[in-house]
Amino acid sequence: MKTTSHRWWKWLFLLLASLNIITAVFLFFWISTEEPQHKMENNRHTNEEESFEEYLSIHMTSSQLEKLLNDELEGMDASIYDNHIRISSSYQLLGRTIQIFMDFVPEIHNGNIVLNETGFTAGNLPLSGSRVLSLMQQQSSLPSYIEIQSSRSRVLIHLDELSIADTYEVKAEMFNLEDDKITFLLGKTESQ
Structure with missing residues (x-):
């Protein structure tokens, strides 16, 4: 029984780490996208x-x-x-x-x-x-x-x-x- 709970812990840790990486990548691209141009060239x-x-x-x-x-x-x-x-x-x-x-x-x-x-x-x-x-x-x-x-x-x-x-x-x-x-x-x- 101890080995089963140990495996769950590993899977939950990997899931949490993956979510953190996905969130960081999403935030990076969200922050680095350019704002629309409000100035008109004409x-x-x-x-x-x-x-x-x-x-x-x-x-x-x-x-x-x-x-x-x-x-x-x-x-x-x-x-x-x-x-x-x-x-x-x-x-x-x-x-x-x-x-x-x-x-x-x-x-x-x-x-x-x-x-x-x-x-x-x-x-x-x-x-x-x-x-x-x-x-x-x-x-x-x-x-x-x-x-x-x-x-x-x-x-x-x-x-x-x-x-x-x-x-x-x-x-x-x-x-x-x-x-x-x-x-x-x-x-x-x-x-x-």
Whole structure:
């Protein structure tokens, strides 16, 4: 009789351990799912009766942009190759240094910069771009003009939300890394 109760105890323990593991996995996926996007992309400065009056153009090369990014990014490095921007960082795990790489292809949309994700890797392990961007969106505090759209695997830099001296605005005109041509415009938007 003692052996029968001993077997029940083992089965109950295994059942309880399995329930704990299933609950932990469920909670992990429930917490890590992304929130629905409440921002509408089209609600940003789409008034057709506004005109942009250019006062100044700023021209940069890829190497100048790379230096600017490296000066601004704390704990990360930026490099530009072909038509890609690579942001890299590292962290310690069990006494080993793991390199993280995030690759983006930039484009311009309505004077704003769109960084389309092309790859995320941690060490030699490729990671899902939408999942990593979703975690970045939930875990980091970014300026209001940077919007992460994890479902579309991209980062939007809303230059139209930046203002200089409450009067001037910035727009991206050209962002061609391969030909080393990067141009930003500084000016005013005036209602007609």
